[in-house]
Amino acid sequence: MKNILKILFLILFLGYFFVFNSSILLAKTKSSNLSKNPSQEYIYHTVRRGETLESIAKRYGVSVSEIRRWNKLRRGKVKVGQRLIVGVKEAKEEEKAKKEAIKKEEAKEEAIYHIVKRGETLDKIAKKYGISVKELKELNNLKSNKVYVGQKLIIKKEEKIEVKKTKTEKISEKEYIYHTVRRGETLESIAKRYGVSVSEIRRWNKLRRGKVKVGQRLIVGVKEAKEEEKAKKEAIAVSDIEKAFSELERKYESFLSNPQTTRTDWLKLLSEYRRLYLLYPSSYVAPKAILKTANIYFHLYKNFSDSESLNKAIERYRFLIRNHPRSSEAEEAYYRLIQIYREEVKDKEKEKSLTEEFKAKYLKSVYISKLEERVEAKEKESKKIEKKLKTKKPQKELVKKIAREPPKEIPKETAKEKIALLTVTPKKVLEVHPITGEDYSRVIINVSDNFEYQANILKGDKERPPRIYVDIYPAILDSKVSKEIDIKDALLTGIRVAQFDEKTVRVVLDLNSLTSYKIFKLREPYQLVLDLIGKEKIQKSYAKEVPKKGEPKKEEYINLARQFGLGIKRIVVDPGHGGEDPGAVGPSGLKEKEVTLTLAKMLAQKLRNQLGIEVILTREEDKFIPLIQRPAIANSKKADLFISIHTNASPDSKGRGIETYYLNFTTDPEAMRVAALENAASDKSLSDLQDLIKAILVNTKLSESRMLAEKVQKELVKTLSRYYPDTIDRGVKSAPFLVLVGTRMPAILVEVGFISNPVEEKRLKDQQYLEMVVEGIAKGIEIYMQSLKFSQTYYEKKS
Ligand SMILES: [Zn+2]
Numbered sequence: 001m002k003n004i005l006k007i008l009f010l011i012l013f014l015g016y017f018f019v020f021n022s023s024i025l026l027a028k029t030k031s032s033n034l035s036k037n038p039s040q041e042y043i044y045h046t047v048r049r050g051e052t053l054e055s056i057a058k059r060y061g062v063s064v065s066e067i068r069r070w071n072k073l074r075r076g077k078v079k080v081g082q083r084l085i086v087g088v089k090e091a092k093e094e095e096k097a098k099k100e101a102i103k104k105e106e107a108k109e110e111a112i113y114h115i116v117k118r119g120e121t122l123d124k125i126a127k128k129y130g131i132s133v134k135e136l137k138e139l140n141n142l143k144s145n146k147v148y149v150g151q152k153l154i155i156k157k158e159e160k161i162e163v164k165k166t167k168t169e170k171i172s173e174k175e176y177i178y179h180t181v182r183r184g185e186t187l188e189s190i191a192k193r194y195g196v197s198v199s200e201i202r203r204w205n206k207l208r209r210g211k212v213k214v215g216q217r218l219i220v221g222v223k224e225a226k227e228e229e230k231a232k233k234e235a236i237a238v239s240d241i242e243k244a245f246s247e248l249e250r251k252y253e254s255f256l257s258n259p260q261t262t263r264t265d266w267l268k269l270l271s272e273y274r275r276l277y278l279l280y281p282s283s284y285v286a287p288k289a290i291l292k293t294a295n296i297y298f299h300l301y302k303n304f305s306d307s308e309s310l311n312k313a314i315e316r317y318r319f320l321i322r323n324h325p326r327s328s329e330a331e332e333a334y335y336r337l338i339q340i341y342r343e344e345v346k347d348k349e350k351e352k353s354l355t356e357e358f359k360a361k362y363l364k365s366v367y368i369s370k371l372e373e374r375v376e377a378k379e380k381e382s383k384k385i386e387k388k389l390k391t392k393k394p395q396k397e398l399v400k401k402i403a404r405e406p407p408k409e410i411p412k413e414t415a416k417e418k419i420a421l422l423t424v425t426p427k428k429v430l431e432v433h434p435i436t437g438e439d440y441s442r443v444i445i446n447v448s449d450n451f452e453y454q455a456n457i458l459k460g461d462k463e464r465p466p467r468i469y470v471d472i473y474p475a476i477l478d479s480k481v482s483k484e485i486d487i488k489d490a491l492l493t494g495i496r497v498a499q500f501d502e503k504t505v506r507v508v509l510d511l512n513s514l515t516s517y518k519i520f521k522l523r524e525p526y527q528l529v530l531d532l533i534g535k536e537k538i539q540k541s542y543a544k545e546v547p548k549k550g551e552p553k554k555e556e557y558i559n560l561a562r563q564f565g566l567g568i569k570r571i572v573v574d575p576g577h578g579g580e581d582p583g584a585v586g587p588s589g590l591k592e593k594e595v596t597l598t599l600a601k602m603l604a605q606k607l608r609n610q611l612g613i614e615v616i617l618t619r620e621e622d623k624f625i626p627l628i629q630r631p632a633i634a635n636s637k638k639a640d641l642f643i644s645i646h647t648n649a650s651p652d653s654k655g656r657g658i659e660t661y662y663l664n665f666t667t668d669p670e671a672m673r674v675a676a677l678e679n680a681a682s683d684k685s686l687s688d689l690q691d692l693i694k695a696i697l698v699n700t701k702l703s704e705s706r707m708l709a710e711k712v713q714k715e716l717v718k719t720l721s722r723y724y725p726d727t728i729d730r731g732v733k734s735a736p737f738l739v740l741v742g743t744r745m746p747a748i749l750v751e752v753g754f755i756s757n758p759v760e761e762k763r764l765k766d767q768q769y770l771e772m773v774v775e776g777i778a779k780g781i782e783i784y785m786q787s788l789k790f791s792q793t794y795y796e797k798k799s
Contacts, residue, residue, distance in 0.1 A: 042070075043087035043178070043217070046723065047078045059215075060086040081722045116151040119254020129155045176204070177221035181212045194220040195588065195762050240587060240653065241276075245285045248272055252292060256299075263304045270296045278677055279584070279756075280651040287327035290320045294333065298340070308427075308448050310344060325361075334358040335367035427451050427475045427526075429505045432482075432497055435629060436489040437636025439534030440744065443495065444628055445507060447526045451475055455519050455530075465493065466511045470519070472528065474503040491515055491532045518742070520692050522628065529628055531635075531742050568641055568785050570614045571607060572634035574739065575600035576646040576678070579624025584649030584677065586761035593622065595764045596645045599752065602774045603645070611782060627679065627738040635744050641708065641781065642747035644739050647764060649677060649756040656757040657728030658720065660713040661749040662705035663741065664734035665690045674751070675735035689736040704746040706732065711787070712750060712780030719776035723768065750777060 045056055053076055057064045067073070070085040078084065114125055122145045126133045133145070139154045147153070179190055187210050191198045201207070204219040212218065251269055255261040270293050277289040294316030300309040317333040317340075324330055338358065341351040359368055431446040453472050460466035477499045485495040493510045500506035509530070518531040575596035577583030583592025597619070604615040616637055618630045634642040648659070659674075666672060679689070709732045720727040730751075740747045752773045753760040763769040 042085045043180070045084050045086040045180070047080055047082045047084065049080050051078070051080075053078055056084065056086060062087055079722075083723060083725070114153045114155050116147045116149055116153065117250065117254070118149050119250070119258055120147070120149075121145070122147055125153065125155075131155070176219045179218050179220040181214055181216045181218065183214050185212070185214075187212055190218065190220060193766050193768075195765055196221055241280050241283050241285055241651065244276060245289065248276065248289075248292070252296075263300060263306070266296055266300055279649055281673065281676070283651055287320055287324035287329040290316060290324070291329040291332060294320065294336070298336070301344075310340070311449055314340060331358075331362050331365045331367050334362070334365075335371060338371060428478045429472055429475050429481060429497070429507075430478050431480075432485065432495060432507060433629070434485060434487060434492065434495060435632040435636050436487055436492050437638060438490045439638070440632075440635040441487075441489060441492045441532040442629075442632035442635065442742065443492075443507075443509060443530040443532075444626070444632075445470070445472065445528040445530075447472060447475060447528065449526055450523070451521075451526060451528075453519075453521065453528055457514070457517070459514065460511075466514045467508055468511065468517060468530070468532075469506055469508045470528065470530065471500060472505045472507070475505045476502075477505045491534055521688075522692075522738070523688055527628060529742075531632075533744075568613065568781075568788070570616065570637065570639045571641045571643065571781070572616045572618060572637060572639040573600045573603055573607075574618040574630050574634075574642065574644040576644060576739075578619050578622055581624055584647060584755050586755040586764070587653070587758050588761060590755060590761050590765060592647045592649075592755055595647050595752075595755065595770075597622065599645050599770055599773060602770060603643070603777055606774050606778045607781065610778060611785070628741070630739050631741060631743040631747070634747070635742065640745050642740070642743050642745055643712075643777065643781075644737075644747070644749040645777075646678060646749060646751050647753055647755040648674065648751040650754055651756075653757055656754045656760050657730040658713065658717055658753060659730035659751045660709040660716070660732050661737060661740075661751070662702070662709045662732070662734050663737055663743070663747065664702065666733070666735045668733065668735070671733045671735040675737055678749070679736075679738045689738065689741075692736075692741070701744070701746045705740075705748060706734075707787070708746045708781075708784050709748045711784040712748060712777055715780035715783060716750070716752070716773065716776030719779060720769075720772050723772055724763070752777075 043060065045060065047056070053064050053067060053073075056078075057067055064076070067084060067086060068076070070088075114129070116125070122133050122136060122142075125147070126136045129136075136142070136153065136155070137145075177194070179194065181190070187198050187201060187207075190212070191201055198210070201218060201220060202210070204222075248269065251272075255265060255269060273289040273292045273296070277286040277293075280286055294313050297309045297313035297316060300306045301313060314337065317337045320327075320333045321330050321337075334354070335358075338351055338354050341347045341354060355371065358365070362368070427447055427449040429445060429447055431444075433444045433446070435442045435444075451472050451474070453470055455468060455470045457468050458464075458466060477497060481497055483497055485497075487494050489512075491512055493512055496508045496510070498506055498508075509532070511532070516533050518533070520529050521527070522529065575593070577591075577593035577596060579593075581593065583596065585591050600617055601620075604617055607613045607615050616633075616639065618633050619625050630644070631642065648655070648657075661671070661674070666675070675689075713729070713732050717727055717729040737749050740749060753764055753769075755761050755764055
């Protein structure tokens with residue numbers, strides 16, 4: 001009791017002492033010059049290996065005590081990587097003059113240009129800017145009305161004066177960003193680092209030559225006053241979406257008017273619309289973008305005799321009605337759906353029920369009268385045709401004529417009906433893709449549309465090996481699929497594919513021996529995934545050593561030791577996205593797929609060098625690899641850890657920070673949004689995935705994955721915060737990521753910053769930031785490995 005009291009007093013005393021002292025410290029700082037003058041700017045230095053406070057002070061011509069005061073340092077020691085204030089700069093007359101000069105120069109450069117885009121004519125461009133074609137031609141010395149894509153046109157010279165004024169006003173509220181030149185740096189490398197051009201740096205610093213000296217301080221950017229910046233950013237967030245959307249709308253219009261637009265062009269545009277509504281699901285453009293994807297599918301059906309697209313269009317319209325019922329686009333979707341059932345599918349019942357549903361929901365919709373008009377017009381037309389037939393040719397004669405004609409030629413009306421029929425029936429098996437390894441194989445079957453399936457396992461006998469077969473129906477086999485795939489791996493020896501009957505495709509997997517398997521279906525794209533799972537050797541050997549009685553925690557340790565008895569020797573690092581899938585794109589155009597590949601390569605190097613681990617990348621170049629293949633790569637290579645690297649994106653351009661995910665179902669809408677973004681999937685397929693994960697999670701390394709995620713997140717935030725004190729820790733979360741489904745080792749997905757945030761996008765271009773990211777992740781992995789070793793020795797001692 002006495003002891004407790006003593007401790008209590010001690011705590012109270014210490015607390016008082018601390019508070020007292022920090023108030024002194026605060027008072028001191030307040031009275032120092034530092035915070036008196038708000039116009040002051042600080043000079044920073046990042047401590048490098050071998051540097052001391054003394055050497056730094058000497059370098060910047062200040063005293064050690066000044067540096068200690070500015071940085072509130074109690075001890076004289078500094079750490080490598082620590083960022084210190086090493087000087088204070090006041091706005092000097094000279095600098096003011098410099099600023100003025102820059103303002104003038106900046107204003108001079110201002111003029112409005114337009115880059116000609118596909119489908120644009122002089123007339124369109126002139127209209128867009130509210131000037132005449134004549135003016136436009138004069139300004140650009142054009143003799144004819146021809147323009148070419150990519151041409152830079154001057155729009156208005158007179159604008160200069162106006163712009164000059166506003167620009168000057170704005171600039172006076174700006175602060176500059178400085179950089180002190182370090183060894184080995186060039187103007188080019190500095191410009192790249194700060195995302196500005198060399199000529200900008202030269203202009204800001206009045207540099208005549210391209211050379212810079214070590215220690216030279218350069219203006220490398222312009223910072224705007226915070227309030228203004230905030231307002232501006234918010235404006236950008238909205239206008240960015242608008243800009244992106246209207247850009248797509250322009251493309252859409254020009255595609256429509258250009259008969260040479262290919263199917264691929266349309267599909268690309270479609271995926272851009274899709275990307276937009278995934279990125280900004282709650283913005284007002286989302287329903288508009290969904291409507292466009294549906295319209296494009298319908299267009300493909302009509303113009304490229306692509307019958308599968310009709311089903312997709314129907315599915316998109318329904319998706320829109322379900323997810324955005326209050327938007328005006330939902331009304332249009334109803335209207336178009338009813339048209340499709342009436343004119344394409346010719347399903348009277350569906351047409352009727354849908355019309356009733358529509359009328360009940362949207363009493364006053366303009367589309368209701370539109371629908372009725374169309375019905376009347378159609379009836380009139382068909383009456384006309386009937387009349388024509390009756391007057392000109394008797395029915396009998398017509399029948400005779402058809403009978404005489406060769407059987408290939410079908411009357412037009414029937415052909416149309418056939419297309420409509422086709423759209424409801426066949427789905428194609430497009431690809432059978434195996435990824436195999438010693439004790440694991442995944443077979444991915446791509447199907448063009450929704451399908452049913454049934455799987456069976458056969459024990460085999462003396463003559464035939466054990467096998468698994470899957471029937472997919474209704475479906476036909478695409479001619480490109482090879483009928484036999486030779487494999488000869490430990491589990492799987494071959495795959496045979498065949499059209500079993502007119503509606504069923506059968507895929508047979510020949511096995512070496514009877515093995516357990518998992519099968520699941522995914523939507524958009526439609527896939528059937530088969531995982532064959534061999535026996536885990538390690539698990540077997542430990543299985544006998546189940547402890548009798550003891551501490552409750554022991555089991556946990558055993559679990560770990562069992563799974564990692566052999567330690568971590570091989571890691572698969574997965575750079576997110578690639579090839580046709582750019583991932584999220586930042587405001588200045590930086591692509592996620594580029595950042596993730598750079599980071600993955602750097603991380604691989606670091607893990608190899610520092611921890612002596614074998615590292616395999618899922619992709620070494622800018623190449624598209626379907627999500628569902630990525631965990632299979634890790635499984636088949638028997639990796640001990642799986643790390644998928646991504647950058648985050650948010651419709652809110654202020655959204656920022658670091659988060660790490662492991663696979664699990666979630667109820668957090670924000671985590672769901674990120675999963676939708678990373679899976680590039682609709683809400684519907686996501687909810688499928690949630691169910692799927694609940695079902696198959698039993699076998700995945702849930703707690704280990706969470707533990708790994710926690711270590712990596714912690715170290716990543718810690719390392720980054722040293723250089724970037726404003727780093728935000730968004731924590732460890734779970735969500736249904738396709739890229740983690742079926743992994744047999746601890747697996748995580750790291751979001752190393754928001755590419756949609758201008759500040760973080762800039763950092764993601766910065767070599768130093770990337771190095772810190774890699775260092776943080778590697779450190780997290782290292783600590784995770786150490787914790788395993790600890791639990792292993794703990795277990796060994798106890799048993
Ligand atoms: Zn991503």
